[in-house]
Amino acid sequence: MTDIITCPSGLTGRIRGMKVREERALADRKLARAGGQVDELLTACWEETVGPGPYDFGGAVIDWGKVLQGDRFYALLEIRTLTYGPDYAFSVPCQNDACRARIDWELDLGDLPVRPLSEESRAAFLAGNRFESALPESGAKVWFRLMTGEDERKVSRLRRSEGERLLSAMLALRLVEVEGVAAKDLRRFVEELSMRDADALLDELDRVDCGVETSIEVECPECALAQDVELPFERTFFMPGRGRTARRRGLSGSSPA
Numbered sequence: 001m002t003d004i005i006t007c008p009s010g011l012t013g014r015i016r017g018m019k020v021r022e023e024r025a026l027a028d029r030k031l032a033r034a035g036g037q038v039d040e041l042l043t044a045c046w047e048e049t050v051g052p053g054p055y056d057f058g059g060a061v062i063d064w065g066k067v068l069q070g071d072r073f074y075a076l077l078e079i080r081t082l083t084y085g086p087d088y089a090f091s092v093p094c095q096n097d098a099c100r101a102r103i104d105w106e107l108d109l110g111d112l113p114v115r116p117l118s119e120e121s122r123a124a125f126l127a128g129n130r131f132e133s134a135l136p137e138s139g140a141k142v143w144f145r146l147m148t149g150e151d152e153r154k155v156s157r158l159r160r161s162e163g164e165r166l167l168s169a170m171l172a173l174r175l176v177e178v179e180g181v182a183a184k185d186l187r188r189f190v191e192e193l194s195m196r197d198a199d200a201l202l203d204e205l206d207r208v209d210c211g212v213e214t215s216i217e218v219e220c221p222e223c224a225l226a227q228d229v230e231l232p233f234e235r236t237f238f239m240p241g242r243g244r245t246a247r248r249r250g251l252s253g254s255s256p257a
C-alpha cells in the first residue's frame, strides 16, 4: 500500500507502509542513540520524490539530513498512519501533584493541526536558511536557522552531553549569527540572554517554522484537570500491537520498553 503525501514545505512524494524488516531499525539501540532511526525509516518508506518543494537534492535521491524537521515529522506521522491507521493510544502522568494518576488517552493523528511553510519562511530558507530577528530587551539583531535532519542528529547528541544546559545548547545550535558577536562567543551570548529575550526568540523560532502541532490538551479522569502535554512517542507509536496486548492484560499500554 502506498500513498502520495505533501509535506508542510510542499515536498511531495510517495510513501509506503512499514514492513517487518523496519522494526529492526526501530529496535536498534545504537542507532537510536546516534539519532539515526528516523532517517532509516524515512529512507526505507519514501519510495519516490514527486515534487522537491524548496529543496535541491541535485537531482539525486532525497537527502533527509537537508529536510526540515517539520517535514520529516509530518512524513513520519503519515508513514505510521499508512501502516497502522491514525489511532494512537498512550498514557501520561497527571500533572496535578496531589493526583498523579495515569491518564490514558487516544487520538486520531490526522486531527493534529499542520502548519505549512509560509511564503516568507520559504524565501528565508531558500536564501541559505537564515531568519532575521531583533530581541526585545537587548535589541540585539540575530539570525537563526530552521532545524533540519542534520540538526536533529546534533540535538540527540546534545541531549546526552548537555543535561540541564540543553536549552542554551539548542538555542546556540540554531543561532547562525549575532550582530557584533564573534562566532566563538555565540554560546556565551546565549548563556547571558535574559529569559525575556530567550522567550521571544523561542516564540519567533516557532512562528516561522512549519510542521505538526504536537502540543495537545488532555483531561485527567480522576481529578478532571485539563492540561497541555507534548504528544509522547512511546513504543506503541510504531508498534501499537504491543499496546493492545498490554491493555488486554489490564496493564498500562505505555510502559517504555
Ligand SMILES: [Zn+2]
Pocket (backbone or CB within 6 Å): 094, 095, 096, 099, 100, 101, 220, 221, 222, 223, 224, 225
Ligand atoms: Zn489528575
